Structure formats: C-alpha cells, structure tokens
Amino acid sequence: MSHRKLSIPTLRRLPLYYNIVRHAADAGQSFISSSEIAYCLNVDPTQVRKDLSAIGHRGKPKIGFSSFELAEYLKSFLGFDRIRRIIIVGAGNLGVALSRYSGFTTHGMDITALFDVNPSLAGTVVEGRKIRMMDELERYVCENSIEIAILTVPAMAAQQVSDRLFAAGIKAVWNFAPVNITHPSGALVWNHDLMASFAAFIKFVEDSPESGEGHGIPLLSLL
Amino acid sequence: MSHRKLSIPTLRRLPLYYNIVRHAADAGQSFISSSEIAYCLNVDPTQVRKDLSAIGHRGKPKIGFSSFELAEYLKSFLGFDRIRRIIIVGAGNLGVALSRYSGFTTHGMDITALFDVNPSLAGTVVEGRKIRMMDELERYVCENSIEIAILTVPAMAAQQVSDRLFAAGIKAVWNFAPVNITHPSGALVWNHDLMASFAAFIKFVEDSPESGEGHGIPLLSLL
DNA sequence: TAGATTGTTAATCGATTAACAATC
DNA sequence: TAGATTGTTAATCGATTAACAATC
Numbered sequence: 001m002s003h004r005k006l007s008i009p010t011l012r013r014l015p016l017y018y019n020i021v022r023h024a025a026d027a028g029q030s031f032i033s034s035s036e037i038a039y040c041l042n043v044d045p046t047q048v049r050k051d052l053s054a055i056g057h058r059g060k061p062k063i064g065f066s067s068f069e070l071a072e073y074l075k076s077f078l079g080f081d082r083i084r085r086i087i088i089v090g091a092g093n094l095g096v097a098l099s100r101y102s103g104f105t106t107h108g109m110d111i112t113a114l115f116d117v118n119p120s121l122a123g124t125v126v127e128g129r130k131i132r133m134m135d136e137l138e139r140y141v142c143e144n145s146i147e148i149a150i151l152t153v154p155a156m157a158a159q160q161v162s163d164r165l166f167a168a169g170i171k172a173v174w175n176f177a178p179v180n181i182t183h184p185s186g187a188l189v190w191n192h193d194l195m196a197s198f199a200a201f202i203k204f205v206e207d208s209p210e211s212g213e214g215h216g217i218p219l220l221s222l223l
Numbered sequence: 224m225s226h227r228k229l230s231i232p233t234l235r236r237l238p239l240y241y242n243i244v245r246h247a248a249d250a251g252q253s254f255i256s257s258s259e260i261a262y263c264l265n266v267d268p269t270q271v272r273k274d275l276s277a278i279g280h281r282g283k284p285k286i287g288f289s290s291f292e293l294a295e296y297l298k299s300f301l302g303f304d305r306i307r308r309i310i311i312v313g314a315g316n317l318g319v320a321l322s323r324y325s326g327f328t329t330h331g332m333d334i335t336a337l338f339d340v341n342p343s344l345a346g347t348v349v350e351g352r353k354i355r356m357m358d359e360l361e362r363y364v365c366e367n368s369i370e371i372a373i374l375t376v377p378a379m380a381a382q383q384v385s386d387r388l389f390a391a392g393i394k395a396v397w398n399f400a401p402v403n404i405t406h407p408s409g410a411l412v413w414n415h416d417l418m419a420s421f422a423a424f425i426k427f428v429e430d431s432p433e434s435g436e437g438h439g440i441p442l443l444s445l446l
Numbered sequence: 447t448a449g450a451t452t453g454t455t456a457a458t459c460g461a462t463t464a465a466c467a468a469t470c
Numbered sequence: 471t472a473g474a475t476t477g478t479t480a481a482t483c484g485a486t487t488a489a490c491a492a493t494c
Contacts, residue, residue, distance in 0.1 A: 009461070011426055015419035019401050033475065040403045044463055045475090053477060061469040061476040078422050079429070097320035103401070103418040109425075148425070172428040174421060178242050178326070180263045188431065190424040195326040196238035198397060199301050201413040202332075202371070203234055205395040206302070208411065232485070256451065267487055268451095276453060284452040284493040 010051050016041055017048065018074040025067035033064035080107045087146050089161055090153035091116035091124075091131045094176060098150060100127050111150075113140060117157075134161075141168040151175045162189070233274045239264055240271065241297040248290035256287035303330045310369050312384055313376035314339035314347075314354045317399060321373060323350050334373075336363060340380075357384075364391040374398045385412070 006014075020040050024032045034052070038045040052059070057073050059065040075081050086104070088095045091114045098104070099111050114131045124131045132140065140146070149170045153161050158177035165173060166187050175181055178193045229237075243263050247255045257275075261268040275282070280296050282288040298304050309327070311318045314337045321327070322334050337354045347354045355363065363369070372393045376384050381400035388396060395411045398404055401419065404412050 006426075006430065007461070008423070008427065011423040012419070014426070015422040016416065019416075019419070020403070023402075035475085046463060046477095047461090049476065050462090050478085059476055062474050063470070064475065078426060080422070084425065093320040093323040097316040098417075100316040101417070104421075107418055107422060109421070148428070172424070174424055179246075180243070188428050190427070192420065193239065193242075194321075194324070195330055196235070196242070197415060198327075198332070199238040199303070199330060200231070200234045201395070201397055202307070203229075203237070203301060204231065204413070205371070205411050207229065230485070258451085269453095269487060270485090272451090272453065273486090282452055285450050286494070287451065 006054060010054060013041070013043070013047070013051055014055070014074060015078060017051070018071065018078060018080075021065070021067055021074060022071045025071045029067050031060075031064040032067045032070070034059070036064075078107075083108050083110050084148065085110050085112045085144060085146050086148045086150060087111070087113045087115065087141070088150045088152060089115045089137070089165065090151060090157075091118075091121055091126065092152060092154075095150070095152035096126055098152065099129065112144060112146070115140075137164060138168040141165070141170060145169075147171040149173050151177060153177060155179045229277060233277060236264070236266070236270075236274055237278070237297060238301060240274070241294065241301060241303075244288070244290055244297060245294045248294045252290050254283075254287040255290045255293070257282070259287075301330075306331050306333050307371065308333050308335045308367060308369055309371045309373060310334070310336045310338065310364070311373045311375060312338045312360070312388065313374060313380075314341075314344055314349065315375060315377075318373070318375035319349055321375065322352065335367060335369070338363075357387075360387060361391040364388070364393060368392075370394040372396050374400060376400060378402045 017037055020037050021032060024036075034045040034048040038048045049059070052065070052070070055073075055077050057065070057070060057077075059070075086109050088099050088111055091099075095114060095116075099114055104111055111129065114126060114129055115134055115137055116131055117134045119133065121131045122133050141149075147170060149165050149172070151158060151162065151165075151173050155177045158175065158179050159181055162173060162175075162181045162183065166184050170187065172188045172190070173181070173183070175189050175191050176194065178195060180191075181189050183189050240260055243260050244255060247259075257268040257271040261271045272282070275288070275293070278296075278300050280288070280293060280300075282293075309332050311322050311334055314322075318337060318339075322337055327334055334352065337349060337352055338357055338360055339354055340357050342356065344354045345356055364372075370393060372388050372395070374381060374385065374388075374396050378400045381398065381402050382404055385396060385398075385404045385406065389407050389410050393410065395413070396404070396406070398412050398414050399417065401416045403414075406412050
C-alpha cells in the first residue's frame, strides 16, 4: 500500500501494463505472468513485479497474476474508473483531434469544454461540445472547479494563456506548445512536444545500425 | 565529432535545446550560456554542456555559445535542414491533425501522403495532399522509397497495417496506437501512446504534494 | 587582469537487473 | 511433490551532478 513515491519511469509503465493486462483479460486469459507482460514491452520481468509490488498488488507464486483482478486494480489505481473534468484550450487541429479521441472518455477523462480565441469558431459544436470563447474561460474554470487543462494553442500564446489558467485555479497543464512555460508553485506543467519527440525518434533511427536485432529497444522509455 | 552513441535522454533533450537556442537567436541574443538553456528546461547546466560536447559542438569559455551558430549546428545535427519523406497511415482525427501540423514542414519532414481504408475518404484533399486508399500503399512506399511512417490507425488494425508497412520496406514506425507491435529485425517502432502519457501525468499530479516548489520537476524527462 | 564560463574527469545517485528464498 | 513464478534484497549499470582546471 502506501506507495511513498513512484518514480516517473514506473508511472509511465503502469498505463502500458494496464493496456496489456486488460487486453489479456478481455481475450479470456485468466492469468498472466510478469514475463508475459515484460515480453510485450521489452522490459525485465523483475521490473514488472517490482512496479506492481510498489503499488501494492500481489500475484500468486507459480501462477502469476489474475488478468481480471490486475486490470481492475490498475484501472482503479490509475483512476480510470473515476471521472475527472478537463478542458482543452485551443480548438485548432490538435485540440479538436484530442477532443474527438474516445480514449479520454473510456479512461474517465471528461473533456467538458473547448476554448478558442477565434470568434468564427464560437458556438461550433465538436463531438457534442460547444467551442467557447476565451472571455468565458475564468468563469468556467471557477464555476466548474476545473483543475486540469490541455493546452493546444500556438506557441506564441502559450505563456499568456497559461497565466490566465493558473490565475483561474488550474493546477496542471498538459502542454503541447513547444515552449517552456513558467508557472506558479503549486501548479505543474507536463510538456508534450510532438515535434521534439519525433525528431528524437528520427535521430535514433538514423543512428541505429542498419540491422537492428529486432525488438531490441526498450520501447518503453521512448514513450 | 564521431558521437559513438547518444543516450536516449540526450537525444530527447537536443530538440528542446534547439527550440530555446533558436528562439534566443531569433530574438537577437548573440550568446547564450549553458546555464540559461538549463534554466529553461530545469536541468543541470553541466548536462547541457555534456550533451553539446557529445555532439561535437564547442562553446567559448567566459562567453557561452553563439546562439546563431548553435542553432544552426543543432538544426543540422538533428537533420531539420534535410528533407525526409514520410507517410501517415490512418487519416482519422489524429492523422489529419498531424498532417496539418506545420511543425513537420519547418523541420524538414515532408508528409507526402495519407492513407486510409475508408472509401468515403478517397480523393479527399487534406492540406494539399490527397487521401489515398490502402491498396495503393505498397506500390507508393516502394516507388517513393519511403522509410518512415506515422501510424494513426485504430489499435485493432495496427499490427496488420504494420506488417504491410514493413513488408513494403518501411524501416521506422511512429506508432500512436495503444498496442505493442511486433516487427522484423532491422525495423524500429517508437510508441507514442497519448493516453498512457496523459495518465502518467495525471497520476503524477495527484501524487504531488499540494504545494509544489514551483518549476521543480525535471520537465524534461516527462516529455 | 579578474571573473565567468566552458569541458571533462570523478563522485553520486537512482533505476534496472541479478540472485535467490518463499510459496502455491 | 516438483516445478514455476512471485517478492525482495543485493549488485550492477548508466545517467546526473559535483568539482575543478583550462581558457577567453
């Protein structure tokens, strides 16, 4: 129980374990071993056991982990069974694409609204959600106690918009703009620079020897 | 020169350095120190110097790094000045959003085509590119010597589509589907599971003490 | 020059992996 | 039972950080 502090690598692996275990459970497989999970992700089986142990889940020696139980445990631990209200700020290509992504809903993330500065988008309905104008932002965030925002505005506007979000009470921002955002203590920014990620990937590919030894990279750390 | 093998963490930081340095150069700042770069990303200045040293770039003691020169160096090192042909397979929300993202073009990534199974999308033009049907896939990849594909198909189809991509000669896949893809040796798959990343973020946020000590997380490793 | 910043070697830190007893 | 798999402690590995001489 009482996980003191999970490392970020562990935190990143847990959702991947969930995908695998959920899939096994759905396919009717009763038990799954740490080796099976580890093989899928190309990590060490010990790593898997250690991570699961860290969040307080016990397996059965000789048998493995009950797929269904573990899936439910991870689901609960990761909070996929609880609803969280989230807003998307910036209803451009990416913002709209994310708002249409069904994965959010199935993982308990309720995207309650989209915001944009462009008046021509006012009232446009995307996936059942009306695009709101930026001048409604503060009131909406306060009245609905929103704490998490996905930021998909242009880089130039990211800092300015973030300042408003923090002032309105937002505690965490998932930032897709390729800029560093300064933020008050007590708030968090998790940068997700798609281009930077892709560039690192390309470079990795080009630096790799022509004949990779198949499945040899820790896919994981590359998330 | 001759960087033997850059670590993945280093590889992920380089594009972020580029963003910062390019921005400084564009703003007319002649020189930038490792500390300035490090501060923006909340990493250690030594880290920055070590990374830059690893790719063979030298700074000037007492002065720092020439913003313009470093920006150009990183641009060249990361290959942003060379054109690479890429295809997007899966013209759904995300695939279309990515194809519209101008960042690819400005970083030398030329998205030459989109593919989808949905016949009703046949011929639809997105950002000047015609959506092609899957039966053209193999021929297109071969004839245009495409080596990199962005995979934005539903999870269920990911493995099957990947098999076709590898068979056609694709060497690297940037996979957005939340499933592990088995691939032949010599090919690489870089998973980019948006939901898993977001889930780790949310969990991190909820586990953090209410009063974070502002800007205290290594934003970096969280990319 | 003196002070500031680089480049690099050495020390630290933490994550991954190995080893192995416990167990169903 | 014997064999397989877990859980955990110890060892390894590699990335980050500290220390400091070199330098403009």
